[in-house]
Structure formats: structure tokens, C-alpha cells
Amino acid sequence: MSPMTWEMPKPFAWNYCGTCGNELVIAYDGQSDKPHCPDCRRFYYRNPVPAACCFVRRGKDELLFAQRAVHPCKGEWTLPGGFVELGETTEEAVLRELLEETQLRATRGRLIGVSTKQSPGHGAIMVLGYIIDEWEGEEDMAPDTDAMALQFFKKSERPEMPFSVHRDLLAIYDAMEENG
Numbered sequence: 001m002s003p004m005t006w007e008m009p010k011p012f013a014w015n016y017c018g019t020c021g022n023e024l025v026i027a028y029d030g031q032s033d034k035p036h037c038p039d040c041r042r043f044y045y046r047n048p049v050p051a052a053c054c055f056v057r058r059g060k061d062e063l064l065f066a067q068r069a070v071h072p073c074k075g076e077w078t079l080p081g082g083f084v085e086l087g088e089t090t091e092e093a094v095l096r097e098l099l100e101e102t103q104l105r106a107t108r109g110r111l112i113g114v115s116t117k118q119s120p121g122h123g124a125i126m127v128l129g130y131i132i133d134e135w136e137g138e139e140d141m142a143p144d145t146d147a148m149a150l151q152f153f154k155k156s157e158r159p160e161m162p163f164s165v166h167r168d169l170l171a172i173y174d175a176m177e178e179n180g
């Protein structure tokens with residue numbers, strides 16, 4: 001898909017079975033009506049997609065931001081992070097994303113909170129925020145293809161972030177910092 005023609009995806013919905021390809025029917029799962037594949041005897045659910053982002057600290061009040069090189073919100077600044085993959089914990093996901101997106105290396109993150117946003121394209125995204133207290137590799141720090149630039153910002157100079165989940169988590173982060 002060309003970035004020039006990017007548009008919001010269609011509303012997220014299950015229409016066909018991901019295993020056998022048959023058209024799904026609506027059936028009662030014991031609680032409510034849900035898309036169902038009679039052949040595979042499987043119900044299809046729409047749940048929030050888990051993602052993780054990180055607050056990489058430098059010095060007293062600097063945080064690392066990544067400038068997006070892709071749509072949506074190309075050119076705007078966000079927190080490094082991404083979607084959790086099957087087979088990994090959310091902490092492993094945030095450390096993997098940190099390495100992939102910045103080349104910074106860390107061995108642990110501290111969970112500070114969760115923010116969920118309803119999204120027409122994805123259904124809903126549930127983002128877990130982690131503080132990265134200790135990390136290394138700043139001399140090798142470099143953005144991957146999804147980012148144009150990486151930069152530490154002081155609190156007074158932070159860019160406005162386009163995603164409400166990141167703003168929610170940043171408010172939690174700041175409240176924690178103020179309370180020591």
C-alpha cells in the first residue's frame with residue numbers, strides 16, 4: 001500500500017474462517033451471538049490487541065521519542081513500542097521492540113500502567129507502558145525503517161503525541177515521577 005493513498009482500514013470484523021475459509025455464520029456461544037465456523041466448531045472473538053511501549057529515561061527528566069516514518073501520523077513523535085507477538089511476554093515484547101526500533105539494549109522493564117483505545121481498524125488496542133530504567137548502547141542508537149529519527153526530550157520540550165494511549169500512559173508516568 002502506498003503511503004500516498006493510505007486511508008483508514010475497514011471496520012474490523014470476522015467474515016470468513018481463518019482455518020478453512022468458509023463463510024462464518026452467527027451462532028450463540030452460551031453468552032451472546034458470535035461469528036462461528038460450523039465445520040471447525042470455532043467461535044471468532046474480537047478482543048483488544050495487546051501492544052507495549054517504553055519510557056526510556058536519560059538523566060533526570062529526559063525521555064526517548066521516535067519520529068514516525070510511516071502512516072498513520074507520519075512525521076509525528078511517539079514512544080518506541082509495538083505489538084506483542086505470540087510466544088513472548090509483554091516485557092519481552094517491549095525489550096524486543098526497543099532493540100529493533102532503537103538498537104538500545106535493556107534486560108528489564110517496569111510496568112507502569114495500561115491504556116486501551118477503541119480503533120475502527122484494529123477493533124481495540126491495549127497498550128502496556130514500561131519504564132526502562134537501565135539500558136545501554138546509546139553510541140549505536142539508530143532508528144529502524146519505521147522511524148525517521150530518535151531523540152531524547154526534556155519534559156519542557158516534549159513533542160505532542162498523536163495517540164491517546166501514549167498520552168494517557170505519559171500522564172501516569174509523570175504522576176509517578178512527581179510522587180517519587
Ligand SMILES: [Zn+2]
Nearest residue numbers: 017020037040
Ligand atoms: Zn473453519
